[in-house]
Amino acid sequence: MVPTIDAIIKIGGSAITEKDELETLKSSALPKAFDVIRKCRESGATIIVVHGAGSFGHHHAKKFEISKGISSSINEEALKKKMMGFSLTRQSVQKVKSSHWYEQNIKCIKYHCSRISWRTNKHEPVGWPRETICLLLKQNFVPVLHGDACMDESDGFSILSGDTIIKTLCSHFDVRRAVFLTDVAGVYDRPPSEPDAQLLKSIFVKDDGTVDQVIGTSQSKNDVTGGMLLKLNTATKIVSQTRGRCLVFVCALDSCDSCNIICSAESTEADLLNTQCTKIMMA
Ligand SMILES: Nc1ncnc2c1ncn2[C@@H]1O[C@H](COP(=O)(O)OP(=O)(O)OP(=O)(O)O)[C@@H](O)[C@H]1O
Numbered sequence: 695m696v697p698t699i700d701a702i703i704k705i706g707g708s709a710i711t712e713k714d715e716l717e718t719l720k721s722s723a724l725p726k727a728f729d730v731i732r733k734c735r736e737s738g739a740t741i742i743v744v745h746g747a748g749s750f751g752h753h754h755a756k757k758f759e760i761s762k763g764i765s766s767s768i769n770e771e772a773l774k775k776k777m778m779g780f781s782l783t784r785q786s787v788q789k790v791k792s793s794h795w796y797e798q799n800i801k802c803i804k805y806h807c808s809r810i811s812w813r814t815n816k817h818e819p820v821g822w823p824r825e826t827i828c829l830l831l832k833q834n835f836v837p838v839l840h841g842d843a844c845m846d847e848s849d850g851f852s853i854l855s856g857d858t859i860i861k862t863l864c865s866h867f868d869v870r871r872a873v874f875l876t877d878v879a880g881v882y883d884r885p886p887s888e889p890d891a892q893l894l895k896s897i898f899v900k901d902d903g904t905v906d907q908v909i910g911t912s913q914s915k916n917d918v919t920g921g922m923l924l925k926l927n928t929a930t931k932i933v934s935q936t937r938g939r940c941l942v943f944v945c946a947l948d949s950c951d952s953c954n955i956i957c958s959a960e961s962t963e964a965d966l967l968n969t970q971c972t973k974i975m976m977a
């Protein structure tokens with residue numbers, strides 16, 4: 695049986711870390727994330743949490759070019775360096791401390807995206823721990839997952855983003871909402887740092903999976919998973935592959951609307967009119 699998930703929540707690396715500073719958490723952000731998760735649980739929602747890596751993971755992955763995989767002509771010295779980079783990337787992601795998650799009394803289990811549990815081929819997941827996630831949900835735990843450096847069947851190594859994990863979960867489970875919590879209010883028509891950037895309240899996905907709006911994006915200099923562009927591609931794929939059954943939202947972690955967006959079961963257009971977020975849905 696396909697489990698129904700009320701919401702998959704991405705706690706973005708931009709929201710919980712300083713992406714330009716190596717391995718730096720935003721001290722006030724994790725409590726906010728736990729607050730959101732706790733409130734969703736109190737509302738009775740079945741949720742899965744995926745956290746981003748931010749300044750944990752991306753820096754090492756970039757330095758050692760992990761997402762380029764292992765070239766067939768690589769020499770022994772370069773291979774050694776690559777393997778060290780793979781290991782450092784994975785160790786770095788683990789530093790977004792496991793203990794934080796279960797100390798919060800939310801019944802979360804952080805499930806590491808280990809080499810064995812998630813495998814990719816050409817950077818797309820081909821093996822993942824479906825049964826374990828189903829078992830955690832059945833036992834009323836909140837599975838907490840994250841992206842990582844993974845083994846790739848074609849390229850040796852790959853970088854698997856939490857956003858891609860969410861896309862995979864949405865194509866195998868009956869997910870009603872995917873909510874990306876970041877450090878900005880939603881998707882803007884251009885990078886929010888640019889003058890006159892406008893928040894887009896809605897993005898409509900056409901039958902062919904494309905969107906009409908022209909959206910300019912940028913990404914942090916250390917980002918190896920594509921920044922807002924990957925998020926937008928992921929969001930449109932989720933909406934089109936579920937034929938709009940799963941709604942996607944992008945919203946700020948510190949928005950007072952985030953719990954409403956995640957938990958209110960059937961919030962209407964009108965309910966969301968005054969919320970600061972972007973809703974991505976079928977045209
Ligand atoms: N058009 C845009 N609309 C909104 N944000 C944008 C846009 N272009 C660039 N950005 C930047 O994208 C960032 C959010 O995307 P990012 O990929 O960093 O999210 P994340 O999921 O929080 O990060 P991570 O991948 O580390 O988990 C914001 O900090 C914002 O400045």
Ligand SMILES: C=C(C)CCOP(=O)(O)O
Pocket residue numbers: 707745746747748750751752755783787840841842843853854855856857918919
């Ligand atoms: C960079 C790594 C290790 C993967 C995490 O990707 P994210 O979820 O896009 O932050």
